[in-house]
Amino acid sequence: MARQVEVPPYEIEEHVTVDPDRTALVIIDMQNDFVRADGALSVPGAADTVAVIRQLVKLARSTAMPVFYSQDTHQEGDPEWKIWPKHCERGSEGWQIIDELKPAPGDRVFEKVRYDAFYGTHLDHELRLRGIDTLIICGTVASICVHYTAASAGLRWYRVIHPVDALSALHPFDMEAALRQASFLFQATLTKAAGITPAVASKRSGPAKRPARRG
Numbered sequence: 001m002a003r004q005v006e007v008p009p010y011e012i013e014e015h016v017t018v019d020p021d022r023t024a025l026v027i028i029d030m031q032n033d034f035v036r037a038d039g040a041l042s043v044p045g046a047a048d049t050v051a052v053i054r055q056l057v058k059l060a061r062s063t064a065m066p067v068f069y070s071q072d073t074h075q076e077g078d079p080e081w082k083i084w085p086k087h088c089e090r091g092s093e094g095w096q097i098i099d100e101l102k103p104a105p106g107d108r109v110f111e112k113v114r115y116d117a118f119y120g121t122h123l124d125h126e127l128r129l130r131g132i133d134t135l136i137i138c139g140t141v142a143s144i145c146v147h148y149t150a151a152s153a154g155l156r157w158y159r160v161i162h163p164v165d166a167l168s169a170l171h172p173f174d175m176e177a178a179l180r181q182a183s184f185l186f187q188a189t190l191t192k193a194a195g196i197t198p199a200v201a202s203k204r205s206g207p208a209k210r211p212a213r214r215g
Contacts, residue, residue: 012192022132032096042084053193117149
């Protein structure tokens with residue numbers, strides 16, 4: 001039965017300032033199976049966020065802000081395929097991060113087996129090592145992997161920033177519910193990508209030179 005549900009209000013900030021030395025960009029699951037129209041679990045609107053996410057990456061590169069990727073990863077017989085169509089099988093084309101957002105040397109890529117990018121990975125450890133306390137979290141899917149990662153970050157007392165135009169969801173209801181929950185439950189800051197500006201020039205000498213690693 002169709003129902004209409006009123007979305008409680010939440011605020012989208014026009015301008016948000018971050019310290020590049022204490023902030024990381026976290027890109028969630030921008031993989032072929034989610035972003036491409038012919039992907040196994042294609043997300044409406046995901047392709048439309050690519051240009052916006054690229055601008056966030058450009059901001060990160062220009063300020064030596066670290067960039068972290070999550071990569072949804074499954075093996076044959078994964079129980080998650082009883083919930084969703086078979087997707088993001090390790091080593092497949094659909095599992096690959098899209099070419100437009102290909103990780104650069106120095107970026108960290110975390111293969112995750114569940115929705116939350118902190119679950120079973122070293123993401124929190126890597127962030128703590130770098131003195132990071134603020135996460136700009138973008139990608140797909142807003143109400144699932146993005147949301148559970150952001151919630152997990154919030155529970156660890158990271159400051160979470162969601163650039164809403166760099167998020168995509170399976171359904172508009174899911175997007176609204178995720179943004180409301182993020183804003184209300186763990187005080188995430190909602191804004192648009194163009195509204196994020198660095199407070200000061202980064203003290204880092206530049207991006208790390210080591211190759212991108214997977215973990």
